[in-house]
Amino acid sequence: MRWLTxxxxxxxxxxxxxxxxxxxxxxxxxxxxxxxxxxxxxxxGLVGLxxxxxxxxxxxxxxxxxxxxxxxxxxGPRVGLANLLASYLITxxxxxxxxxxxALALELASGIHYLLWVPVAAAFVWIVLWRLxxxxxxxxxxxxxxxxxxxxxxxxxxxxxxxxxxxxAASFAPPAQEGPAVWWYYAIxxxxxxxxxxxxxxxxxxxxxxxxxxxxxxxxxVNVFFGLPLGGLLSLCIMACxxxxxxxxxxxxxxxxxxxxxxxxxLGKVGLIVVILGFVAAxxxxxxxxxxxxxxxxxxxxxxRWGKALPPEKAPYFHLVIMVSLLAGVLFMLTGLDPITxxxxxxxxxAAALPLTYLPIFVVANDRGYLGDRVNSRFTNIxxxxxxxxxxxxxxxxxxxxxxxxxxx
Amino acid sequence: MSDRDDGAVFRIGFTVLxxxxxxxxxxxxxxxxxxxxxxxxxxxxxxxxxxxxxAALGPRIAGRLGGFWETVLARLRPPDEEPTxxxxxxxxxxxxxxxxxxxxxxxxxxxxxxxGRRVLARIPGGRR
Numbered sequence: 001m002r003w004l005t006x007x008x009x010x011x012x013x014x015x016x017x018x019x020x021x022x023x024x025x026x027x028x029x030x031x032x033x034x035x036x037x038x039x040x041x042x043x044x045g046l047v048g049l050x051x052x053x054x055x056x057x058x059x060x061x062x063x064x065x066x067x068x069x070x071x072x073x074x075x076g077p078r079v080g081l082a083n084l085l086a087s088y089l090i091t092x093x094x095x096x097x098x099x100x101x102x103a104l105a106l107e108l109a110s111g112i113h114y115l116l117w118v119p120v121a122a123a124f125v126w127i128v129l130w131r132l133x134x135x136x137x138x139x140x141x142x143x144x145x146x147x148x149x150x151x152x153x154x155x156x157x158x159x160x161x162x163x164x165x166x167x168x169a170a171s172f173a174p175p176a177q178e179g180p181a182v183w184w185y186y187a188i189x190x191x192x193x194x195x196x197x198x199x200x201x202x203x204x205x206x207x208x209x210x211x212x213x214x215x216x217x218x219x220x221x222v223n224v225f226f227g228l229p230l231g232g233l234l235s236l237c238i239m240a241c242x243x244x245x246x247x248x249x250x251x252x253x254x255x256x257x258x259x260x261x262x263x264x265x266x267l268g269k270v271g272l273i274v275v276i277l278g279f280v281a282a283x284x285x286x287x288x289x290x291x292x293x294x295x296x297x298x299x300x301x302x303x304x305r306w307g308k309a310l311p312p313e314k315a316p317y318f319h320l321v322i323m324v325s326l327l328a329g330v331l332f333m334l335t336g337l338d339p340i341t342x343x344x345x346x347x348x349x350x351a352a353a354l355p356l357t358y359l360p361i362f363v364v365a366n367d368r369g370y371l372g373d374r375v376n377s378r379f380t381n382i383x384x385x386x387x388x389x390x391x392x393x394x395x396x397x398x399x400x401x402x403x404x405x406x407x408x409x
Numbered sequence: 410m411s412d413r414d415d416g417a418v419f420r421i422g423f424t425v426l427x428x429x430x431x432x433x434x435x436x437x438x439x440x441x442x443x444x445x446x447x448x449x450x451x452x453x454x455x456x457x458x459x460x461x462x463x464a465a466l467g468p469r470i471a472g473r474l475g476g477f478w479e480t481v482l483a484r485l486r487p488p489d490e491e492p493t494x495x496x497x498x499x500x501x502x503x504x505x506x507x508x509x510x511x512x513x514x515x516x517x518x519x520x521x522x523x524x525g526r527r528v529l530a531r532i533p534g535g536r537r
Contacts, residue, residue, distance in 0.1 A: 063505040065429070072440070073427045077469045080427075131534045302463060303429050303440030304521070311537035316525035370505050 014227020018199075019148055019234060020286030021101030022094065022350075024279065025343045026193040027235045028259040030186050031242025032251060035175055036168035039236060041187050045194025046232040048387045050224055052358050055365040055376065055384070056200050057220040060207035063370050067204045068300035070370075071360045083356045084301045090353050091198045091294040093346040096329040098287040099125070100339025104256040105279035115334060122330045125287045129322055134209050134308045141285030147278030150271060151237040154263040160244045168243070185405045188398050189344060192351030194232070198293040200357060205296040209307050214374075254340060291329075295321040344407065352398035354391040362388060421456065429506045430461060430495065432513040439493060439517070441507060442466050459500070459507065461517065462492030485520075493517040 030038050056067055063070075068087075072080035103117035110117075128137055174183035212220065241262035242253070251258055256279060263271040292308070299306035299318045306318040333339065362384050365376050376384065402408075421444060430438040439461025448454040464486065467479025486492075493514060501510040516522070529535045 065505060069429055073429075077427060077442075077466050078471060078475075081470060130532075131537070300429075301440075303437055303461070305437045312532070312535045313525045313530040313537075316521050316529050319529060320524065 014223045015230045018228055018231025019282045021098050021283050021343050022193040022347050023235045024259055025340055026190045026347055027238040028242045029253045030190055031239035032246035032253050035243040035247055036165050037171055037175060038187055038190055039169040041190040042194060042232050042236055045191045049195050050228050051383055052361055053200055053203055053224050056204040056361050058374055059364055060204045061212045061214055061217040062374050066208045066300050067201055068297045070364045072301050074360055074363055084297060086353050086356055087297050088294055090350050091290050092325055094198055095290040096332045097343040097346045098283045098290055099329050100333045100342055102283040104339055105276055105283060108256055109276045118333045119330055122326050126326055141281050144281030145285055147274050148234055150263055150274045151241055154266050155237050155241050157266045158244050165240055181405050182408055185401045185408050188351045188394055189347040191394060192347040195354060196350055197357040198290045201293040202289040209309050291322055291325055294325050348398050348402050352395050355395050358391055424503050431506050432509045433511055436513060438513045456497055458494040458496050460492055460494055487519055490519060
């Protein structure tokens, strides 16, 4: 029975944890501008995420070590440092975007301007990171995040013409009024949203915190192979909702209210309450995860004591990095930068930096010195190599496309 | 040290440098930032200690940044503190992490300890 509850909870966590402000915004923007024509990106990103998350779960369960711990070891101090800087900056940008997203969701609930909510949201995040145990933290927001299932319900009640949606999804071409450059630009943003690097970083370090051994590998795999696809399905629902409601009305998504609009249009006030609950839970969870990931990366590079399992007094540098990142994140958002823009930028920069996170995982997952006979199978390696080529192509194209399309205008 | 017993080739760059050092109680001590060799005339040089010293990373990062790194971090160290040396004899195994057979040497990270004791421990919940 305990095994069953542990299993269900893990699964729910994976579903709730997959969605963050990046997925909410990217899927909604894409749905409202391009209909379902970019739906193919979600499964492509999802398979990649599953592939590399499973690898890092295997590495963590076998060696008891987090991703960044191995990055410096395998890449050396110089390249490792460059990797750390890039990863930290991107995780920080993602983190700031989550804080902004949470503030926007709270504005939606209260009517109080989001800038006033930013410090409050950050204070909540800090209290949880300072005091709550790892497991309790993970489960709470994972389950509340499931409120986003309301997008699935709304889509069902909207009763769209499924045939048209499918036809759109299979067309593999931008709709008439949009050019190919912008279409590809948003494909990259969506890909960045699905494969967000902090997810893997958090997953592997979280495994170390929960002291995974080889016996936990089966549970972790179930979570990866069932939980993440359910999360992906939810993000497709968000895209479809936007495609059905927002696109025909010509509404451009520029804040969270418009993301929620399709749900509100069919489910009314109850829908609004549930969707706001889901927004807050998803962004709150993602702020915790990305904030921790930033501190995990730095601590693991330098070999400091780290982890939420230790009292803060015993892991001072780790908590110092968390506090400094939080403070910097608050100041960054208080400059008045639009949270939705910050989110879109964080997605594209994440996409540009994808190989930095995933290449070292791939190298280590093939090393018998670490994994013995649990190294990658030939199938995993073929698929992994294909994905690395794809990641490099995305990485090279991301920033030039951003400049060329003026960030998707 | 299992690696030696097997008679396997032992590459310092691969097996020792940049690995996490964990003490007998499972607490993170440092990364192996550098290694120390001793060479007595007439004998072969031998690795005698692991050095955990973030300043020692400077030359390994190389270039102007590396030089700057080394200077600044060496200056930040209190004058009577030496970089942490861990005698190779204390190492139980090198793979997958460097595990020591002894507890971590005391007072090896003065700034980190001070921060924990004097600042973080005073914030409510810091000791948990």
